[in-house]
Amino acid sequence: xxxxxxxxxxxxxxxxxxxxxxxxxxxxxxxxxxxxxxxxxxxxxxxxxxxxxxxxxxxxxxxxxxxxxxxxxxxxxxxxxxxxxxxxxxxxxxxxxxxxxxxxxxxxxxxxxxxxxxxxxxxxxxxxxxxxxxxxxxxxxxxxxxxxxxxxxxxxxxxxxxxxxxxxxxxxxxxxxxxxxxxxxxxxxxxxxxxxxxxxxxxxxxxxxxxxxxxxx
Numbered sequence: 001x002x003x004x005x006x007x008x009x010x011x012x013x014x015x016x017x018x019x020x021x022x023x024x025x026x027x028x029x030x031x032x033x034x035x036x037x038x039x040x041x042x043x044x045x046x047x048x049x050x051x052x053x054x055x056x057x058x059x060x061x062x063x064x065x066x067x068x069x070x071x072x073x074x075x076x077x078x079x080x081x082x083x084x085x086x087x088x089x090x091x092x093x094x095x096x097x098x099x100x101x102x103x104x105x106x107x108x109x110x111x112x113x114x115x116x117x118x119x120x121x122x123x124x125x126x127x128x129x130x131x132x133x134x135x136x137x138x139x140x141x142x143x144x145x146x147x148x149x150x151x152x153x154x155x156x157x158x159x160x161x162x163x164x165x166x167x168x169x170x171x172x173x174x175x176x177x178x179x180x181x182x183x184x185x186x187x188x189x190x191x192x193x194x195x196x197x198x199x200x201x202x203x204x205x206x207x208x209x210x211x212x213x214x215x216x217x
Contacts, residue, residue: 044199045207047216051190052182055080055154059118059146062131067144069116069154070189077212078114078184080191082155082162084121084175085133090197092137094181099138101204109212112186115141118155120162121175122148158182158191183207187214 054070061067069080079098083091095117102110117134119125122145130143148164155162160178168174183193193211195203207217 044196044203045217046194046196048192048194051185051188051192052158054078054184054189054191055157057118057144057150057154059144059150060127062127062134062143064127067142069144072142073114073116073184074189075186076112076114077109077186077214078116078189079181079211080116080118080158080184081181082118082120082151082160082177083179084119084165084177085125085129086121086173087175090179094179094197094199095134095137095141097199097201098181098204099141100201101208102138104205105208105212109209110140113208113212117141117143118151119143119145120151120155120177121165121173122146122151123165124173159194183211185214186212193217 054073057069059067059069081091081094081098083094085091095115098115102113102115105113115138117130119130125143125145127143127145130145134141134143152162155177160180160182162178163176165173165175179197181195181199182191183195184191193207193216195207210217
């Protein structure tokens with residue numbers, strides 16, 4: 001797997017330039033994974049030399065209870081993804097890839113890993129909707145919803161652009177958002193690896209053993 005190291009600041013600068021629309025897939029856009037010109041679409045994982053601080057997000061989980069992302073995931077290897085349940089392609093594929101790869105880990109490491117799905121479409125993704133959707137992928141995955149402005153700010157703090165849900169030319173509701181998965185270290189709680197949209201089950205399977213230990217994959 002090809003990996004490069006880039007500064008978080010550079011990724012933040014690029015975040016507003018390259019968005020993906022889940023289910024829209026006809027504009028050729030790719031997720032933000034690197035800030036260097038031309039190579040981002042081929043990059044599977046990016047190791048940051050200046051890791052992101054974990055978003056200060058307090059939202060609602062699938063049980064309708066308050067969930068403090070920093071507090072609840074502190075000291076645990078954590079993968080965070082911003083997406084929505086009505087997405088027909090990128091979001092379910094990404095979460096399913098992670099779910100399959102997770103099963104290759106020893107049981108104790110599976111239990112230690114936190115996988116957090118933060119909706120970009122809180123208007124439709126209620127706690128119950130999120131719970132039903134994630135149960136079909138991995139019941140242990142954590143789903144969060146809440147105030148859109150808060151979600152958007154949290155995403156932007158880690159270089160991910162999220163736009164309000166709008167209707168496309170066919171009248172279909174679409175949520176436009178960056179599609180990278182951010183891995184946070186259990187040692188520092190900092191986000192130091194970004195996985196791009198092209199990451200496969202094999203990519204996650206190879207890298208998760210290092211990530212759960214807080215090592216560079």
